[in-house]
Amino acid sequence: xxxxxxxxxxxxxxxxxxxxxxxxxxxxxxxxxxxxxxxxxxxxxxxxxxxxxxxxxxxxxxxxxxxxxxxxxxxxxxxxxxxxxxxxxxxxxxxxxxxxxxxxxxxxxxxxxxxxxxxxxxxxxxxxxxxxxxxxxxxxxxxxxxxxxxxxxxxxxxxxxxxxxxxxxxxxxxxxxxxxxxxxxxxxxxxxxxxxxxxxxxxxxxxxxxxxxxxxxxxxxxxxxxxxxxxxxxxxxxxxxxxxxxxxxxxxxxxxxxxxxxxxxxxxxxxxxxxxxxxxxxxxxxxxxxxxxxxxxxxxxxxxxxxxxxxxxxxxxxxxxxxxxxxxxxxxxxxxxxxxxxxxx
Amino acid sequence: xxxxxxxxxxxxxxxxxxxxxxxxxxxxxxxxxxxxxxxxxxxxxxxxxxxxxxxxxxxxxxxxxxxxxxxxxxxxxxxxxxxxxxxxxxxxxxxxxxxxxxxxxxxxxxxxxxxxx
Numbered sequence: 001x002x003x004x005x006x007x008x009x010x011x012x013x014x015x016x017x018x019x020x021x022x023x024x025x026x027x028x029x030x031x032x033x034x035x036x037x038x039x040x041x042x043x044x045x046x047x048x049x050x051x052x053x054x055x056x057x058x059x060x061x062x063x064x065x066x067x068x069x070x071x072x073x074x075x076x077x078x079x080x081x082x083x084x085x086x087x088x089x090x091x092x093x094x095x096x097x098x099x100x101x102x103x104x105x106x107x108x109x110x111x112x113x114x115x116x117x118x119x120x121x122x123x124x125x126x127x128x129x130x131x132x133x134x135x136x137x138x139x140x141x142x143x144x145x146x147x148x149x150x151x152x153x154x155x156x157x158x159x160x161x162x163x164x165x166x167x168x169x170x171x172x173x174x175x176x177x178x179x180x181x182x183x184x185x186x187x188x189x190x191x192x193x194x195x196x197x198x199x200x201x202x203x204x205x206x207x208x209x210x211x212x213x214x215x216x217x218x219x220x221x222x223x224x225x226x227x228x229x230x231x232x233x234x235x236x237x238x239x240x241x242x243x244x245x246x247x248x249x250x251x252x253x254x255x256x257x258x259x260x261x262x263x264x265x266x267x268x269x270x271x272x273x274x275x276x277x278x279x280x281x282x283x284x285x286x287x288x289x290x291x292x293x294x295x296x297x298x299x300x301x302x303x304x305x306x307x308x309x310x311x312x313x314x315x316x317x318x319x320x321x322x323x324x325x326x327x328x329x330x331x332x333x334x335x336x337x338x339x340x341x342x343x344x345x
Numbered sequence: 346x347x348x349x350x351x352x353x354x355x356x357x358x359x360x361x362x363x364x365x366x367x368x369x370x371x372x373x374x375x376x377x378x379x380x381x382x383x384x385x386x387x388x389x390x391x392x393x394x395x396x397x398x399x400x401x402x403x404x405x406x407x408x409x410x411x412x413x414x415x416x417x418x419x420x421x422x423x424x425x426x427x428x429x430x431x432x433x434x435x436x437x438x439x440x441x442x443x444x445x446x447x448x449x450x451x452x453x454x455x456x457x458x459x460x461x462x
Contacts, residue, residue, distance in 0.1 A: 024350075028350070028355075031355075084370075086374045091383040091384065092385050153385060162400070183426065184425045187427070329450075333443055337443060340428065343428060344429075344433055
């Protein structure tokens with residue numbers, strides 16, 4: 001934000017003579033628009049990439065027709081189709097909650113982008129409680145999911161919503177504890193401080209938390225828990241289509257359905273980006289730092305999510321709860337104690 | 346506080362964009378309503394029951410456990426930030442805290458609170 005303001009005032013003639021509130025407002029609007037562009041473009045690319053990855057893992061070709069070259073325009077066509085579809089609201093539904101739910105889910109994913117450190121100065125706002133903010137604001141998604149399941153007044157939607165909520169809150173605690181193991185040695189919740197703490201070291205990667213003894217295990221705990229928090233395979237019980245049709249968004253159609261899909265892919269990106277920030281050195285890189293390194297790491301983690309989805313079968317509900325409460329939770333307690341013991345002086 | 350202003354502005358910009366897309370979709374999309382089309386989804390027959398009566402009690406238990414553990418985690422956050430300044434005193438006090446929490450955890454486990462069947 002401050003960097004953008006400096007860029008504008010250095011390069012645009014007469015920028016300093018604008019009214020002072022406008023000087024601050026303009027970079028903020030620009031930053032918001034950049035985030036909207038990311039949110040709009042990332043799912044388009046990611047949905048296409050996921051279909052291609054899935055297809056090639058199953059020895060198929062995937063979309064090949066729309067747009068000519070390897071079906072590159074498939075997701076764009078799908079988006080336009082969704083825009084032109086009817087917005088059906090079932091007669092039994094709670095209309096206000098039903099209309100609001102996809103937007104709440106979307107807002108929860110979107111708001112996390114504010115504190116993602118894309119580069120040393122490329123960040124919308126470097127909040128001093130950055131990590132806590134992400135943990136708090138991403139919980140908004142659960143509220144939206146419960147709203148959707150409840151308002152639909154349909155048993156598939158309600159069961160899907162309840163299962164999703166139970167799953168997300170169960171995995172929230174191990175995920176947050178894993179994050180704490182990074183916060184303890186850094187001593188700050190700011191995402192930029194955490195990235196700066198990982199600068200330097202052996203080959204320029206030695207200080208990344210994934211290469212330190214306790215936080216390496218914490219990364220595994222975090223990644224597993226984050227998969228469950230975004231309802232990805234092997235933890236995609238809320239959307240188990242063979243038993244629940246489509247889970248909490250069974251009754252949704254058109255653009256409101258599209259917002260659930262957008263939110264899912266934005267959340268996939270956000271948890272991967274947070275993982276890259278906390279454990280993989282953020283924008284640090286031995287070769288080229290900055291936004292490119294950050295995006296590459298995040299996208300690599302998103303790719304692993306694709307990979308797991310097309311490799312692993314779905315867990316049962318009792319297995320899901322077993323992994324969270326009886327494996328990850330005690331493990332994360334031990335990790336926090338160990339991280340404290342290592343960092344204390 | 347100035348750091349939080351972009352946040353507010355972002356919400357406004359996003360709300361405007363999302364609202365515009367929803368309105369656009371409402372304008373462009375067809376509106377053909379029908380009694381069957383507006384009924385709750387079911388696999389080809391009339392839904393015979395709406396899901397508002399009873400609920401599996403495990404969901405409430407999970408929610409309660411979550412709130413309990415989440416509060417512990419909230420206590421750990423400020424501790425983690427000032428950890429280095431506290432030294433061994435901070436470490437042992439949180440060790441006792443987690444030990445007590447662990448005792449409760451073992452009790453809940455023995456009672457079968459984490460068993461989903």
